[in-house]
Amino acid sequence: xxxxxxxxxxxxxxxxxxxxxxxxxxxxxxxxxxxxxxxxxxxxxxxxxxxxxxxxxxxxxxxxxxxxxxxxxxxxxxxxxxxxxxxxxxxxxxxxxxxxxxxxxxxxxxxxxxxxxxxxxxxxxxxxxxxxxxxxxxxxxxxxxxxx
Amino acid sequence: xxxxxxxxxxxxxxxxxxxxxxxxxxxxxxxxxxxxxxxxxxxxxxxxxxxxxxxxxxxxxxxxxxxxxxxxxxxxxxxxxxxxxxxxxxxxxxxxxxxxxxxxxxxxxxxxxxx
Ligand SMILES: Nc1ncnc2c1ncn2[C@@H]1O[C@H](COP(=O)(O)OP(=O)(O)OP(=O)(O)O)[C@@H](O)[C@H]1O
Ligand SMILES: [Mg+2]
Numbered sequence: 001x002x003x004x005x006x007x008x009x010x011x012x013x014x015x016x017x018x019x020x021x022x023x024x025x026x027x028x029x030x031x032x033x034x035x036x037x038x039x040x041x042x043x044x045x046x047x048x049x050x051x052x053x054x055x056x057x058x059x060x061x062x063x064x065x066x067x068x069x070x071x072x073x074x075x076x077x078x079x080x081x082x083x084x085x086x087x088x089x090x091x092x093x094x095x096x097x098x099x100x101x102x103x104x105x106x107x108x109x110x111x112x113x114x115x116x117x118x119x120x121x122x123x124x125x126x127x128x129x130x131x132x133x134x135x136x137x138x139x140x141x142x143x144x145x146x147x148x
Numbered sequence: 149x150x151x152x153x154x155x156x157x158x159x160x161x162x163x164x165x166x167x168x169x170x171x172x173x174x175x176x177x178x179x180x181x182x183x184x185x186x187x188x189x190x191x192x193x194x195x196x197x198x199x200x201x202x203x204x205x206x207x208x209x210x211x212x213x214x215x216x217x218x219x220x221x222x223x224x225x226x227x228x229x230x231x232x233x234x235x236x237x238x239x240x241x242x243x244x245x246x247x248x249x250x251x252x253x254x255x256x257x258x259x260x261x262x263x
Contacts, residue, residue: 016227019206023235026210043210044186051182051203104199109183116187 004032005065010050012058012079015103021062022046025073032066038139041117042071045135048110049075055100056080057131070139073118076132082125089115089123149173149258151215151238154194158252160217160240164229168236171214175260176253178246182207189213190260194253196246202227208237215239219246 006028008021025046029039046062053060057077065072082088089111096106115121118135125131152169155162162169174192179185180199186207189195194215195208200222208216215238218224224232224239232239242249 015201015203018203019210023206023209040191040212047186047206047210048183103201103203104180104182104197107181107183109181109187113183113187 003065003067005063007061007063010053010057010060010062010075010077012054012060012077014054018051018054019047022050025062025064028064029066029071034066034071035139038071038137042073042137044117045114045137046073046075048113049073049133049135051105052110052131052133053077053079055096055105071137073135073137074132075134076130078130081127081129081131082123083127085123085125149256151194151240154215154217154253154256155238155240157256158242158249160242163218163224163232163239163241165215165232165236165238167233168215168238171236171238173214173258176250176258177260178250186211193260194240194258196249198222198246200224200228202231204228205231205235205237205239208232209235213237217242217249219244219249 026043057079060077063074087093091112092108094106094108100106119138120136122134151171173194175190177189177193178196180197189211191212192214194217195213196217196219198220204216217240219242221243
């Protein structure tokens with residue numbers, strides 16, 4: 001299988017389309033017959049990464065790359081960046097504004113979810129320099145796409 | 149049990165996503181914090197929430213849910229209905245609060261598989 005890469009634009013503060021990149025990738029992976037268990041992990045990670053760009057970041061790019069032995073998500077934005085990455089990783093830590101909290105965002109669980117459901121999580125960020133989140137999924141799980 | 153059986157049995161209002169009423173309900177979940185729901189809701193569940201904005205449809209699609217039940221007499225935004233129609237995710241409404249609706253589902257045999 002030759003590697004396949006697809007990218008989607010994400011617009012900051014656009015809660016109307018938020019989640020659409022992750023959904024498009026979910027459908028693509030299904031069409032490709034990727035294992036269901038892997039698709040489910042990628043769905044969680046993609047959603048959280050996309051929502052962070054929409055809510056905290058700015059405009060961004062959501063890329064998926066599918067190789068024979070692994071799938072990667074690279075989600076980057078040109079927003080304000082993260083001051084303290086270790087702190088941001090803590091479950092419950094959030095800087096979400098109150099209006100977003102009322103919508104059910106800001107539990108401080110997005111990054112922990114990404115860490116729990118990816119095989120590798122790498123974050124590059126600095127104040128004023130934007131954020132790039134890269135997640136890797138090893139895929140030994142091919143062939144169980146029929147399971148439920 | 150199919151989503152439409154819940155509609156009939158509990159007199160829920162179908163606000164959107166009629167095309168998905170044959171989806172199988174394999175469990176239930178209550179939650180209003182989206183990242184928490186994304187992490188913990190079982191696949192195929194009926195999701196009870198008081199959130200009404202359109203991002204709930206994205207959560208339901210990505211978590212492969214059977215239906216969203218908006219509790220407490222809340223009503224979905226127009227965009228939520230449009231997106232639910234597109235994705236075929238039933239959006240069902242009840243006047244009951246989440247706890248009371250969950251109790252009814254549980255009594256009707258909607259339970260979560262362990263693990
Ligand atoms: N792309 C980003 N740009 C700037 N800051 C970010 C970005 N992603 C995360 N952060 C910072 O890290 C914090 C923790 O992120 P995390 O996703 O864990 O929680 P949250 O988004 O606040 O809440 P939740 O994901 O539960 O809705 C955020 O509140 C924010 O301060
Ligand atoms: Mg988040």
